[in-house]
Amino acid sequence: MDIKTRDTSPSTKSDTSQLSYTNDYNTLPATGPTNHAHILHLPETNASSTQDDNPKLQDALVTTLFHVSPAILQSFMSPTTHTFKAIFGKKDIQLLIWRKGLEVFVGTYEHHTTLKAYRFERVAGFLIGYDGVWHLQVTAADAYCNAKWAEVWAGKFFDYGGVTQMVVEGEVGRMEKRAGELAGAIVRGRFWGLKCDVKVT
Template identity: 50%
Template structure:
């Protein structure tokens, strides 16, 4: 009698096997429904990319170029009074972007001359009085600065000065920056970096760290946009 009862107890394992076989499909079906949830992220990521502010209007300066390269953007966005949204957009504009864009605005030929290796020296001065802008290239070296002619003191006072080097691959590299710097009104001396502070005019600043140099270049780019130098007739000389 004990052995039959034992044999009936042996059949008990069938219950877990039947229950597990019945429950497993439910678990798989529920997990498969959860796996289908990820399609929601693609919809959000597809709407996240912001439109590029740059334009493909100059063959050697594509809008898709690296951030170290120069790009042309739409200047008409800055022709009206700036707003907070535009100020946010300004942060994406580098100094080299501002330079090539205003030169392209003068004419594509002007920008072509600035970039041409056959033109050894290029200098453009924007403005006749007040704050002026100089864009000056000799070979692969570029000097960019905003300045005021202090005729009574017989000096040029520069708000921002940035020196860069253009690589053969089209990349731009910061070499030197300074601010609130004064020089004799002699362009050869200015090119050589003969700057100094002026009594009563505040302290001259010379940046050494790369981040500080980049910050100076960014402020100069902002000033170029705020002053709207592209709306001034430039004096261009080449050699």
């Protein structure tokens, strides 16, 4: 996969919102279909954006990786990479981007050491088609999991109880709304500016 230097051509507006995309990465053109991933033009994506302005989750994900470095994004997208796992942040709310084969798991979480559990504020799972289409499979909120990465990947989440309850969506409209909320949180949180631990195999 080739990496292209930043394109100085104007960004292209997305069809569904006030957000716009760039041609900063060769294989993710701004004019690509809406169900593909795009690099967001960030000056127009700011903390004052509303929930209605949330980008697509795949756009927030690749934009985050690109702003860490184009080489990191290339590792994530490479068909020769079997497993890619990136954790942003060291405390408070962290971001996990994890790909195995064509499956992608993304979520914001807190590590509750006293409970020996991760609390995922928001979670989404994708399947990336060979044609570049990102298929949203499931979303959830307030999902707990034992602090074991194998259990996280296997989806062994549970409801811890208390004021908030775990919510799992399977209906397309609700999944897209939840994924948009996660995307907005990622972009507004500017996770690419945090310390990032990346493992690639």
